[in-house]
Every structure is written in C-alpha cells, then in structure tokens.
Amino acid sequence: MIAASGASSASGSGAEPERWPQGISRHATMRISDVLAQLGGDFPAVSHSKLRFLEEQGLITPVRTGAGYRQYSPADVERLRFVLAEQRDSYLPLKIIKERLAAMDAGEPAPVPSPRPAPQQGAATSRRRWTVDLVAEATGTSPEFVRSLVDAGLLRETAGTLGADAADVVRITARLAEHGIEPRHLRPLRTSADRHVDLVDQVVAPYRSQQAEQGRAHAHELADELGDLLARLHTSWIRQGTTELP
Template identity: 35%
Template sequence: MSGAARTIGVVLEMIRPEFPDISVSKLRYLEAEGLISPDRQQPSGYRRFSQQDVDRLLYVLRAQRDRYLPLKVIREELEAIDRGEEPPVHHPQPAEESSEPRQRAKRGGGSGAGLMARRQVLAESGLGEAALIQLERLRIIQPRRGSQLYGPEAVALAQSAKKLADYGVDLRQMRVLQQAAAMEAALVEQILEQYRRRQGPPPEVVRDLYRSVLQAHAALLHGQIH
C-alpha cells in the first residue's frame, strides 16, 4: 500500500503512535496554512494523501516537536526543499529559553510573537468550539488583554481541558485549578516585589522561582493523591 493514496483517517492512524494528540482539525489547519497539500480532486471530494504528503506532514510535526520551530520558519524550509535546495539550518530553541519572549508578549511588550488566532488554538489543541466557548465564559481561557489573539498558555489549557473532559471532568471544575494557580501567582509576585524596587528581577531568578513553585505544586499534589 506504500504507493496508494490514503484517506485522512488512515493517515491519522499511521502517525498517531508518534503523535498521540494529532487530530483532523490539526491536519486541516496545516493544509489551510499551505504546509501540506493533499489531493482533493477526487469525485468524492475527500482528501487523499500520497506517501509524499505523509512524509511532508511528518516533517512539519517533527519540526514543531523537536526543534520548536514556528510555522513560518517550517514553511521556509519546505519551500527550499521544493526548489531542490538544502533548507536553512534552524537550531532548536528549548521551551525554557523561549519563555522570556513569551513573557514579554504577556506584559504587552515586543511585537506579539508567539500569539495565535482562535482557529489555531482549536487546531493545535483538538478542543471543540463549544468547549472553548464554555472555557471563555468561565474566564479560564481568554485572549491577551487588548487583543483578539491568544498566548501559548491557551493551547496548553485547552489540551488539558480536553483530556480531563475525556475522564468525565466537567469543564467548570477547571476553576479549582484556576484558583490554585491564582494563589501561586500571588506568591510569586510577592517574592518578586523586592526586585522590582531595584532594576527588576533577573531572568534566571524568575525561571528558578517558577520552577521551584511548580516543583512544590507537583510534590504536594502527589502527596495528596498518594
């Protein structure tokens, strides 16, 4: 079957062992962004993926997962490959190192890099439209202040909400986690206040503080469960 065209359902089953959270909406989003181009000229109108389409899809997904590349950069690499050129080398940017620009975006500075549209949040997370609307009404997921764009934390929250819903958790119960996070954030802000009276907290202090709070949270949660 290596040369046969595959339906979107077959492709999902093929790549799900490597990418468990992959969804139809994610594939459609990548197609809308021009990163993959399955054949849609069939009489049925359904998408058909050749082996080349599957390889291209895997290239995109691995570049996101392993090298933390944004879609714009991945598109540049694919365009170079299509021209028969060696793609430009983009080194991976670990999530920890990339958090500072995202923090600047959260505070309103910078050019807004890392922000995304609503449809991208849905595509990246696999969450349904109705569930996202409910989370927005609960003020658990919201666009950045003064904007219609969402930060990367919106995708993480949407993914968690989807998984918890699969276990039968009502989305309204996400408020429990929100309240715990608000108390932890208040503690962090209180600790950082001493630095703000000077020249602001050094980035390494902020990272270490957040890491320590998250570590304590995970340990306390484990202790409560076990």
C-alpha cells in the first residue's frame, strides 16, 4: 500500500505532480469517524454518506486497506474542508468545485475564500449544538414551526439540543409545507425511517460489539453503506411512483 508523504510522492522521474494541498502529509491512517470528528465542528451536517458521495464524484480518493476499509490522510481532510466550505459559503455546485480543485492540482493558487458574517457572541460554539431558536434563525423559519416539528416527532430534542441534521430537516419540511404537506402528514415517513435504522442496527450489531477496533470500524462503514442503500431504494420508489401518476 502506497501512502507516502507529499515530498516522497513527487520524487522520482515521471512522478505525477502532487495534488493540492501541497506540503501536507498524505500518510493515510484516519478512519471515516476520525475525519468526521475533525470536520464536525465547522460542518456539523457532514456525514459518512456525504464523504462517500464526494468520493464517488472524484473529489477525494481515500486509500483502501487490504480489508477494504477507507483511510484518509491530513491532505484528504484539507481537501474535504475546501469542498465543504465552497458549498457552504459560495453555494457552488460540485462540478465547479471539482474544476477548481483540478486547477489547483495543476498549480494554480487556491481562490480567496468568501468572507463569512461574523458570528454573534457565543454563536461559534453554540452552532455546534442546535437549539430550536438557532435552527429557526439559520433556516429563516419561526421557532414555532421548528417546535411543531419537534412535537410531531420529526425532530428529536435531547436536553434542549437538536440533531446535527436539524437545519436540513427544517428546510425540507418548510418547502413541503408550502404545498400543503404538514408535519402530521410526515409522521409515517419518520416512523418508516426509524424502522430502517433498526434494521441496519440488527445487521451491524455483531460487528459493533466486537472488542477489536477493526470490527467497530467495519460496523460504522457497514451502517453507512446500508443506510445509503435503503435511502436510494426509497428514493427510487418515490420517483418511479410520481412519474407514473396520471
């Protein structure tokens, strides 16, 4: 397995130019969970599925171990940080971000990041712990609407804190509400999702209970893969059904 640093990867005749970011270690030792822990503070909505999707789109290329597990380097993390920041701050599609990365790989300087509004006092840390008021502010909805999603069971609140995906859930449900689809109509969808999670849990439980770190890593990756497959299956059924409507 080749996992050399940037300096060694560029040495030797005929070696390909070092991809951006240059000068950062390409020694891949981090698991997906390690990467999420590093990125979660700035990008709380990032997930296993998101990393897999970016890999499928060719934006990152983690190393695969002999057992098939993904491992990431510090350079991979910085590349991911750039992609996620461009999506969040500049609202760029992945096609444009990929073109920018290709240009940076070829030696062009990285673009100056778009300025972000200065956070309010205390917001830098509290953004990592979504509350009803913070989610309402971030999504342009009312606290009453967000609270209605909590009451309907579409959002879960623990000790006053909502999940990392709360803002996405609120944005989607707000769009659906514009068409008369209210939170109460979405309860069966949430129940179905919970059942799918339980199904995945049954499959990965034997691996998660293993003492070996490799077994627990496999449990995380398997859960992510199964969740992605179930989500795609549900999406396919919905799209097929809507296209067949008279």
